[in-house]
Amino acid sequence: MGVGGKFWDLLKPYVRNEAFDFLRNKRVAVDLSFWIVQHETAIKDSVRNPHLRLTFFRTINLFSKFGAFPVFVIDGTPSPLKSKTRIARFYRSSGIESSSLPVPEDGVSFERNRAFTKCVQECVELLELLGMPVLKANGEAEALCAQLNAEGHVDACITSDSDSFLFGAKCVIKSIKPNTKEPFECYYMSDIEAGLGLKRNHLIAISLLVGNDHDINGVQGIGLETALRFVRNFSEDDILNRLHEIGNKVTPPFQYNIKPVDDFTSNPEASSQKAKSTHCSFCGHPGSKQSHVEKSCEYCSPPDGGCKKKPEGFKCDCLSCHEDREEKERKKQEYWLSKVCSKIAMEPNFPNDELIRIYTCDSHGSFTGKNDQCLTWESPKFELLIDFLVFHQHWIPSYVRQMLFPMLSTIFLRETANHSIKSLLYGQFDFDSVDRVKIRQGHKFYVVKWRKDVSLMCSATPSSDESNRDIMGVDESISLLDELDAPMIHNDGGCQYLLTDENVELVHAAFPEEVNRFLRGKELKESKRKKSAGADELILETPKPRDVQLNITEFYRSTKVQLQAGDEEGSAKDYDSHSDERNNMTSPLHLLQYLPPISTATGTNQRLRSSLLPPNNPSASPRDSYPYIKACSGTTARSEKRNGPDDYHAILKALNSKGRFPRKSLGQHYMLNSEVNEQLSMAAEVKEGDLVLEIGPGTGSLTNVLINAGAYVLAIEKDPHMAALVSERFAGTNRFKVISEDFLKCHIRSHVLSIMESAKSLNINSTYAKVVSNLPFNISTDVVKQLLPMGDVFSEVVLLLQEETAVRLVESSLGTPEYRPINISVNFYSDPELNFKVPRTNFFPQPNVDAAVVTFRLKRAEDYPPVTSAKSFFSMINSAFNGKRKMLRKSLQHICSSTEIENALESIGLPATSRPGELTVDDFVKLHNLIMET
Numbered sequence: 001m002g003v004g005g006k007f008w009d010l011l012k013p014y015v016r017n018e019a020f021d022f023l024r025n026k027r028v029a030v031d032l033s034f035w036i037v038q039h040e041t042a043i044k045d046s047v048r049n050p051h052l053r054l055t056f057f058r059t060i061n062l063f064s065k066f067g068a069f070p071v072f073v074i075d076g077t078p079s080p081l082k083s084k085t086r087i088a089r090f091y092r093s094s095g096i097e098s099s100s101l102p103v104p105e106d107g108v109s110f111e112r113n114r115a116f117t118k119c120v121q122e123c124v125e126l127l128e129l130l131g132m133p134v135l136k137a138n139g140e141a142e143a144l145c146a147q148l149n150a151e152g153h154v155d156a157c158i159t160s161d162s163d164s165f166l167f168g169a170k171c172v173i174k175s176i177k178p179n180t181k182e183p184f185e186c187y188y189m190s191d192i193e194a195g196l197g198l199k200r201n202h203l204i205a206i207s208l209l210v211g212n213d214h215d216i217n218g219v220q221g222i223g224l225e226t227a228l229r230f231v232r233n234f235s236e237d238d239i240l241n242r243l244h245e246i247g248n249k250v251t252p253p254f255q256y257n258i259k260p261v262d263d264f265t266s267n268p269e270a271s272s273q274k275a276k277s278t279h280c281s282f283c284g285h286p287g288s289k290q291s292h293v294e295k296s297c298e299y300c301s302p303p304d305g306g307c308k309k310k311p312e313g314f315k316c317d318c319l320s321c322h323e324d325r326e327e328k329e330r331k332k333q334e335y336w337l338s339k340v341c342s343k344i345a346m347e348p349n350f351p352n353d354e355l356i357r358i359y360t361c362d363s364h365g366s367f368t369g370k371n372d373q374c375l376t377w378e379s380p381k382f383e384l385l386i387d388f389l390v391f392h393q394h395w396i397p398s399y400v401r402q403m404l405f406p407m408l409s410t411i412f413l414r415e416t417a418n419h420s421i422k423s424l425l426y427g428q429f430d431f432d433s434v435d436r437v438k439i440r441q442g443h444k445f446y447v448v449k450w451r452k453d454v455s456l457m458c459s460a461t462p463s464s465d466e467s468n469r470d471i472m473g474v475d476e477s478i479s480l481l482d483e484l485d486a487p488m489i490h491n492d493g494g495c496q497y498l499l500t501d502e503n504v505e506l507v508h509a510a511f512p513e514e515v516n517r518f519l520r521g522k523e524l525k526e527s528k529r530k531k532s533a534g535a536d537e538l539i540l541e542t543p544k545p546r547d548v549q550l551n552i553t554e555f556y557r558s559t560k561v562q563l564q565a566g567d568e569e570g571s572a573k574d575y576d577s578h579s580d581e582r583n584n585m586t587s588p589l590h591l592l593q594y595l596p597p598i599s600t601a602t603g604t605n606q607r608l609r610s611s612l613l614p615p616n617n618p619s620a621s622p623r624d625s626y627p628y629i630k631a632c633s634g635t636t637a638r639s640e641k642r643n644g645p646d647d648y649h650a651i652l653k654a655l656n657s658k659g660r661f662p663r664k665s666l667g668q669h670y671m672l673n674s675e676v677n678e679q680l681s682m683a684a685e686v687k688e689g690d691l692v693l694e695i696g697p698g699t700g701s702l703t704n705v706l707i708n709a710g711a712y713v714l715a716i717e718k719d720p721h722m723a724a725l726v727s728e729r730f731a732g733t734n735r736f737k738v739i740s741e742d743f744l745k746c747h748i749r750s751h752v753l754s755i756m757e758s759a760k761s762l763n764i765n766s767t768y769a770k771v772v773s774n775l776p777f778n779i780s781t782d783v784v785k786q787l788l789p790m791g792d793v794f795s796e797v798v799l800l801l802q803e804e805t806a807v808r809l810v811e812s813s814l815g816t817p818e819y820r821p822i823n824i825s826v827n828f829y830s831d832p833e834l835n836f837k838v839p840r841t842n843f844f845p846q847p848n849v850d851a852a853v854v855t856f857r858l859k860r861a862e863d864y865p866p867v868t869s870a871k872s873f874f875s876m877i878n879s880a881f882n883g884k885r886k887m888l889r890k891s892l893q894h895i896c897s898s899t900e901i902e903n904a905l906e907s908i909g910l911p912a913t914s915r916p917g918e919l920t921v922d923d924f925v926k927l928h929n930l931i932m933e934t
Ligand SMILES: C[S@@+](CC[C@H](N)C(=O)[O-])C[C@H]1O[C@@H](n2cnc3c(N)ncnc32)[C@H](O)[C@@H]1O
Pocket: 666, 667, 668, 669, 670, 671, 695, 696, 697, 698, 699, 700, 701, 702, 716, 717, 718, 719, 722, 741, 742, 743, 744, 774, 775, 776, 777, 779
């Protein structure tokens, strides 16, 4: 639990999905009760003692697979306030009328129920046998976890209790998905500060207002959104004192420049607004209509001297109107604040001092924290562990040994790396060799082979057969949460072998010579393989004719296939030396041969091509050179690019400065990768003197690139707050104009033409404008439909679209269900080109889909396919596709008889039974012209 309301949802946009190695060699505090509760609910009915089972597996996973050093923290005696809340929650969830039950006395604590306490005790016993440090908090476990994190004893806390931030946590791992590429769902306090503008005391204040684990109610009538907006009006040092003063009615709200509700309407200031200067009723600009007739309006200043009619929703930008709007805004805010203050003042005993003390106290456990001495990780007490698990879980000893092996091998490798101990792994197994490289969830491991000479040792571990029998004998399905990868045992030549997946650096540090020997052997095998492959190629290669280039469809498909092959690294696959062979297939040179023909007129592909070439770095991975924008993993995008003007934190701050939260309904997924913006600008060949239309500038990251390329940018932004934000951001340049309108409703032609009219004074020297935009995905098809027939205004339209939409618009082939009237329009009005893919990790917040860039080169009217009338042509197309599965001779019957349609089809070389999905644009043009002639 933690803070009430949907507090985690508020933080959701700031989640970072951290990669596999995130916790390697780091300490992490685990809130054990959270694990136990989670385990109980996840697999309660299906296994014996789920708390023990999952504590065991998850601890081994954390320790060996993820390389972390976990510190476990258990709850102490809960505070009396929390005891009370727990009881209240229980009543609420059981539907019992709490007023009819005895009220617990103030100041009395209740331990948790006995079954739960027993679970905790058993887990502690298990963890201590595993050699893990376990600490007991004075009160809440999450509070001590947070303290350890705040004081730097651990790097992160694992808990789903959002209270942990109130206790001072810096990095919280809310959940772990062990079998994924980015298994850790993390939240950083620094991101919350940057994105929401909230510090620790603000969070405490929010929890007091909306309720928390110690007080489920909070203030009547205040929800999370109100609380958030309210606390942001005060500084971190001020907020708790202010709540105190408002709650205790020490100072009335209006003394903070906040007017009480009742006063507001009667306040003389409210009605004494400055008289607004006269504005023309026709154009909406300063000055009367009469004076504009006499002297012409300085804002409209059209060549014929008259005013232009103001469009719907027009807002005048003159100083007086601006001040007027600001004043109204300020009054609205004051009125709202006074209402909230009144609600707080009505709440009895608010705020609760005891609660504030619990949250702000900085010592939550027996851990004195002056040094890290009490955080030690010991070797597992092996035999006792076996007894414990045999007793509680009814597991067979050999199964326990096998499950423990990855933990023991990790300890062994660490010790060998540190102290060169050359003992046998738990007295029996010795390091044999590095067997191969394995890639799992995109992460590289060495598969290490461990050897036991069975002829010399007495058998403490089972033989292969015995082991397998034991595993079959255990009572649980192996697909349950957090199941380990049990090392497999096999016998060979008097020896028993075990294979484990180990961290590459750790194995190298422990056994450098063996690793080098393995790598040399691998290289040798590879060069032999290449030699024989080269010889085969000499015989088999049929050179491609040099002047035949594949088109973009083939290019894009080929690239995708290559990538999919590469992506398979993500799924669990064993790679031996052949993995390099796969990489060669996706080498940049291999891909470049599929690039579309270079357009000499524009040189676009040439420039895109060179930007896709690998850097002058022989070790650069082939991935760096894909004609896909390099995937910013969540972490990379956010940590490597910290200093750019449009990096993750800068975007959060910009949004925060306007109190904005990305809105899904407006498709607000902001671009984090400046490289993508550069490529968009490059695809449209934006240059000095261009006029570029940008739909949805958002925080202005793409706008900035376009202005820097020398363009004049006209931006249309539906969200007025974002329009205000970019307007402020580019206030210093005269090469930018933003109009706050819905693109789908605005009259774009007149906006662009009115700028073109002043082209000279704005240093615009191109005849046609261009469109470059990272579109909200939900309006992209409508935008495309609107722009395509505007070849008299725009030359290039470069759009970042949802990948599926991009592929559907450009690639849909004849005869497929995706082939629709929009494909006819796209090819009728433009020459489309699919440029490159942009993985979803480049956006904030991250969408659920990837994106891709498409260039539409708009045709001029004289280059459209020769139809007698575009209107009747598209009306015929729509009718044809209306009955998609119907034959054309049926669906077009309302235009002419089926015999005439059959004859027309046959005369253009098509079967009389053709259906719409089988005709190209050319076929449709011919058919249309023939039908219209008849
Ligand atoms: C995907 S974001 C792109 C923002 C920015 N260009 C970037 O790359 O970070 C889409 C933007 O379009 C705006 N938007 C959404 N619907 C719109 C519409 N109908 N007309 C104009 N802008 C719209 C959103 O408010 C948002 O700022």
